[in-house]
Amino acid sequence: GPERKALVERAKTLLSEQDAVLVAHYYTSGDLQDLAEETGGHVADSLEMARFGHGHPASTLVVAGVRFMGETAKILNPEKRVLMPTLEAECSLDLGCPADQFTEFCDAHPDHTVVVYANTSAAVKARADWVVTSSIAVDVVRHLVERGEKVLFGPDKHLGHYIERVTGAELLLWPGSCVVHDRFKAQELQALMAEQPGAKVLVHPESPQPVIELADVVGSTTQLIQAVQDLDADTFIVATDRGIFHKMQEVAPGKTFLEAPSAGAGATCRSCAHCPWMAMNGISNLVTTLEQGANEIFVDPETGRQAWKPLKRMLDFNE
Ligand code: 13P
Numbered sequence: 171g172p173e174r175k176a177l178v179e180r181a182k183t184l185l186s187e188q189d190a191v192l193v194a195h196y197y198t199s200g201d202l203q204d205l206a207e208e209t210g211g212h213v214a215d216s217l218e219m220a221r222f223g224h225g226h227p228a229s230t231l232v233v234a235g236v237r238f239m240g241e242t243a244k245i246l247n248p249e250k251r252v253l254m255p256t257l258e259a260e261c262s263l264d265l266g267c268p269a270d271q272f273t274e275f276c277d278a279h280p281d282h283t284v285v286v287y288a289n290t291s292a293a294v295k296a297r298a299d300w301v302v303t304s305s306i307a308v309d310v311v312r313h314l315v316e317r318g319e320k321v322l323f324g325p326d327k328h329l330g331h332y333i334e335r336v337t338g339a340e341l342l343l344w345p346g347s348c349v350v351h352d353r354f355k356a357q358e359l360q361a362l363m364a365e366q367p368g369a370k371v372l373v374h375p376e377s378p379q380p381v382i383e384l385a386d387v388v389g390s391t392t393q394l395i396q397a398v399q400d401l402d403a404d405t406f407i408v409a410t411d412r413g414i415f416h417k418m419q420e421v422a423p424g425k426t427f428l429e430a431p432s433a434g435a436g437a438t439c440r441s442c443a444h445c446p447w448m449a450m451n452g453i454s455n456l457v458t459t460l461e462q463g464a465n466e467i468f469v470d471p472e473t474g475r476q477a478w479k480p481l482k483r484m485l486d487f488n489e
């Protein structure tokens with residue numbers, strides 16, 4: 171309606187007045203994703219979000235996503251102001267991996283190279299040798315294993331098992347999971363596949379192993395969006411946050427996208443895969459944040475310097 175339009179216009183003005191660029195994740199609202207693209211910002215997976223912010227000349231980065239994404243932007247760009255529409259947006263992987271306990275786990279296995287998922291706090295990254303996102307986790311771990319290194323990986327156990335299966339390496343795993351992807355159900359997915367025999371199945375690797383085993387393509391959000399353009403199919407069953415459908419519909423108009431079944435409150439649910447923390451981002455709190463210069467992300471400088479090294483290694487990684 172007209173109110174929403176006015177808010178979007180206000181956000182555009184503020185971004186430009188404040189030399190700010192908006193970087194949004196595919197799980198945030200369609201409004202935010204569109205705004206990012208219309209204003210010279212970017213909508214992307216976790217790795218590309220980090221890359222884009224790192225290369226961009228704007229003095230303020232506004233990160234629409236969850237806290238680890240804002241922290242990563244700050245660690246890579248300590249001289250920039252990094253704002254988020256909300257500072258309350260957590261991630262169950264980050265929450266389930268406290269730095270003190272993770273450090274103890276690493277200290278108990280000093281002969282292992284520590285590889286952490288980007289979905290972690292700055293303090294956990296500071297303890298790591300490598301940071302990876304879902305788009306390059308397999309490639310990085312394969313590279314390390316080929317060099318003869320033993321790898322400790324955390325916090326996502328499903329992604330960890332997936333890496334083990336693809337690389338054939340055995341990893342020491344931390345037992346974390348994502349509240350959204352952990353709920354996808356293999357049996358119900360198989361039933362839906364039987365109803366949709368022509369459909370291709372796209373799965374994010376934070377999903378449980380039985381679900382991953384049913385996939386035609388396993389990958390990061392960007393890789394799954396690429397797959398709907400590359401694969402010769404009209405219908406896709408997608409096991410990841412439903413925020414991704416906004417971009418999928420845009421890049422492959424006319425194709426049909428179905429959400430993979432997940433366990434909702436009681437019954438099986440076909441539209442409940444949505445991260446509650448991603449959903450806290452909106453145009454309205456973005457405007458408030460820019461107006462007030464609020465919700466700025468700070469990372470302890472020493473922790474940030476330590477965490478910068480494994481993050482930079484990730485950005486520089488080329489197979
Ligand atoms: P990617 O966008 O990197 O695939 O990560 C998904 C995610 O966990 C963000 O919450």
Ligand code: SF4
Binds near residue numbers: 260262263351411447
């Ligand atoms: Fe974390 Fe899962 Fe939400 Fe991504 S979707 S931010 S992994 S809880």
